[in-house]
Amino acid sequence: MKVTIQDIANMVGVSKSTVSRYLNGGYVSEDNMKKISEAVDKTGFRSNYFATRLKSNKSRLIGVIIPRLDSFTAMKILKSMNKRLEEKGYQVIILTSELDKDRELNHMAKLHQQGVDGIIVMAVDITKENIALVNKLSIPILFTGQKNSLVKCIKINDIKAGRILGEHIKSKGHKNIVFLGVAEDDKAVGIERKEGFCQVFKDSDCTINFVETDFSFNKAYEVAKKAISYKPTVVVGATDNIVLGFIRYAFEKGYKIPEDISVAGFGGYDVGLAVHPTITTVWIDYEALGEKAAESIVASIELKELEEDVEIPLELIERESIRNLNK
Template sequence: MDRKVTIQDIANMANVSKSSVSRYLNDGYVSEENSKKIREAIEKTGFETNFFAKRLKTKKSGLIGIVIPRIDSVTVGKFLNGVNKKLKENGYQGIILISELDLDKELANINSLNQQGVDGIIINSMAITKKHIELTSKLRIPTIFSGQKNEFINYIKIDDYEAGRIMGSYFKAKGHKNIVFLGVNEWDKAVGVDRKNGFVDAIKENNSKCEVQFVETDFSFICAYNKAEEVLKYNPTAIVCATDNICLGILRYLHENKIKVPDEISVAGFGGYDIGSVSYPTLTTVAFDYELIGMKSAQGILDLIEGKGLEENGDTSLKLIERESVREIK
């Protein structure tokens, strides 16, 4: 009987390393030249990998579950790019499930991925509830959350409070005293609480005459547009929006009603979306590196799978981008 062809045999025939063949078989990065040589060697030998046999031997599937709240989001898209880049570099593939902004479905997705035998799960979560903690604590595979934090779970996230402080300090320096913060419900602790609190704390520091009103919206363009009339009842000199997408709804309403930005009212947001650089006027924002968050989340889950400790939740690159949508109050 002919001897079974191994990965080492393919590596020898292609004159590449064994690890290169392994990355090729797991859709990891291999140069175009080496990919061609490996592919030709596989075709000549009829070599095939058996996924399930490999899993039984290594106790790993090479799959990472990824739970996201929605697919029609600029931030989620950039986050997934970062996750995919890091997983691909390490020979892993992602399985994506979408929760459609439903917390119960998010929990069901986590459970489903666990049952499918993934090696770990990344959860771009809307909120961390008691049920999230109970479920993930029972799993025999590691999980990591992004977007939200809790002392009882592994997480990688943006410092939303610091982002709020950056924007608050900026508007304080610009002399604004009457501001509306157009934000989201507090069930989203990161955006609905931390981002808002950071802004309020910074702008009111040694600035007692400053007033910040709060109007609640959701994350959609249309809801922000519909809330604009309520916002303007406060006669603010500035509207600070919890995300750049919310800003776009406000800008549309102000434009339609011939209210000039920033001459009559200033507008700013959070996120650093590309569209903010081409809107009219261009949008002042605190930019987040969502792709970096994705890469850090992926590296975090890979480290946990290997039994390593999770690195401290360090720099995630917050940056104030000053554009045309804010004026200084003399």
């Protein structure tokens, strides 16, 4: 009977990913390392595993580099990505860049050295250094979240997402708007999402003021005072998490939402239903993005035809946080 990684995990009482890390030289506690080693020796699994790997010249491992462990978006994408990769017989090695470009590049090189079959990078930016390294490495590499014609990418249509929310807010009669956005280093969210939103108000008598934040709740809370100083009728956050930071500050200062200030965001985060009023948002199907990324990297590894121009679903979810000024 063929012994699997799951069998070893069950014998030892650890997760499948822990056994995988052990087999691939990753960190495992000393206690678990000893127990896994004994189980591997007892079953002869090590020889079976590496014999199969050498015979096929494939590790069945995919490296995934994410920006942060506390990112709602990254976790949504990762969940569906991992599920689809497991269905196709691959296992995931996860590393975090912590939004550090040098760290991201080092992780790409390190994963290649460890023998992964492909790498998926959840990118905040695609730099010339990224492109140079992709051309140097001998395995398929896919970027999600950003787009560059020189490398393989899958991303949402951020300009379209911005237009969707812009059209909705315009239809409610809002003309004094603050856009709480991120730095333009992030081309997709920092430039394209804002650009799509602003396109809707071109040649109108609306005023849009931009206040820079980052993706965190705390930073959005810090800059909320500046946003309110513009006396907006609506504040738009580049993500729902940014909106939450603004809401917290507004509530503390006695503002009512949406009576005094309306708010809206992007992402469709579940927490948007847990606050009052519930947050109007552009829902982004991050799970579909994860599935498509998994299918794309596997297709590249297995030299199969790739689907071009993948469209990730977007949908306006109208809730309670935008006041209709036309009434």
